Amino acid sequence: MxxxxxxxxxxxxxxxxxxxxxxxxxxxxxxxxxxxxxxxxxxxxxxxxxxxxxxxxxxSFSQSDTAMTLxxxxxxxxxxxxxxxxxxxxxxxxxxxxxxxxxxxxxxxxxxxxxxxxxxxxxxxxxxxxxxxxxxxxDSRPYGFKLTKAPVSVIKGPPSAFEDHLVKLKGSFITLNIEGKDSISGQLIGKEAEFIELLTVREQQIHLNIHHIKTVMPFVFKEEKQQL
Incomplete structure (x- = not known):
């Protein structure tokens, strides 16, 4: 390399x-x-x-003066x-x-x-x-907005492991793999071994392999935000 x-x-x-x-x-x-x-x-x-x-x-490749390094x-x-x-x-x-x-x-x-x-x-x-x-x-302005500081997570004390966070979301409405062709939404019923169980809009129970879940978007009801 x-x-x-x-x-x-x-x-x-x-x-x-x-x-x-x-x-x-x-x-x-x-x-x-x-x-x-x-x-x-x-x-x-x-x-x-x-x-x-x-x-x-x-x-022609050249160093940029505007790119952001960490x-x-x-x-x-x-x-x-x-x-x-x-x-x-x-x-x-x-x-x-x-x-x-x-x-x-x-x-x-x-x-x-x-x-x-x-x-x-x-x-x-x-x-x-x-x-x-x-x-x-x-100095970028994403969507035309300029924030003075980054937003703070509404999730308090997130579990250290992804699978443990899925367990914490039991009973919640979630969307998996947003914007992807395998995107799906439903109520998270629970976790069993390497799979989670989801209840879809027509109340069909399906099992999804955790290792193939790319993103999880939990939907938080307004009354629940105060408890997170």
């Missing part, structure tokens, strides 16, 4: 996503790619292929990237090749994060499903 530092490269990611740019840095489980004025923080786990670009393919307290790793982003950066989190969510990271737990979005409010995202993360520049 070291040979590619500072060089224009091609990346093929899981999910038929392709990226080109300049490889800026890499750590134990993540690399940083500068592409079209954005810094992409990409988990190594999702990279299928990396190679150098020819001069014809590369065209400051790290320790060695570069995915967890460090997420914790750094949670210090107030507005970010794009890419879950699939065609599925990105924008918002503020409010909590980074053992195997998932909590994201506050202007559109969906609170979303739970298992870390292993994150294809890449892009922080916005500090």
């Amino acid at each position: 070291k040979k590619y530092i500072g060089e224009p490269v091609y990346l093929n990611l899981v999910g038929k996503k392709e990226l080109t740019g300049v490889l800026i840095d890499y750590g134990s489980d993540v690399l940083v790619l500068l592409s079209q004025n954005d810094f992409y923080y990409i988990p190594l786990f999702h990279i299928r292929e990396i190679r150098s670009l020819s001069k014809e393919e590369a065209g 400051s790290f307290d320790e060695q570069l790793s995915l967890k460090e990237v997420l914790h750094a982003a949670a210090k107030g950066s507005f970010v794009e989190v890419n879950i699939t090749a065609a599925h990105a969510i924008h918002g503020y990271i409010t909590n980074v737990l053992d195997d998932y994060l909590v994201l506050f979005t202007p559109i969906y409010e609170t979303i739970l995202i298992p870390i292993h499903h994150i294809k890449f993360l892009i922080p916005y520049s500090k």
Whole structure:
């Protein structure tokens, strides 16, 4: 990987996503790619292929003055990237090749994060499903708004494990895999082994594998918000 530092490269990611740019840095489980004025923080786990670009393919790549980089307290790793982003950066989190969510990271737990979005409010995202993360520049105005500080999570004391949080949501109305082709909503009946049981709008009971759940959006009734 070291040979590619500072060089224009091609990346093929899981999910038929392709990226080109300049490889800026890499750590134990993540690399940083500068592409079209954005810094992409990409988990190594999702990279299928990396190679150098020819001069014809590369065209002209240059360092951006507007892109947002993150400051790290320790060695570069995915967890460090997420914790750094949670210090107030507005970010794009890419879950699939065609599925990105924008918002503020409010909590980074053992195997998932909590994201506050202007559109969906609170979303739970298992870390292993994150294809890449892009922080916005500090002077950006997402949706035309300028916030003086990032929103605070409405979830108080979230469990450290994603599966434990699903257990906590028993009886709640949730939407899984928002905006994806496998998106589904219903009442969370409970968890059994590697599956959760969901009751759909027509009261059909289905079981879904937890490991294939990319996002969870819990719907919180107004009277419940006071108790979270």
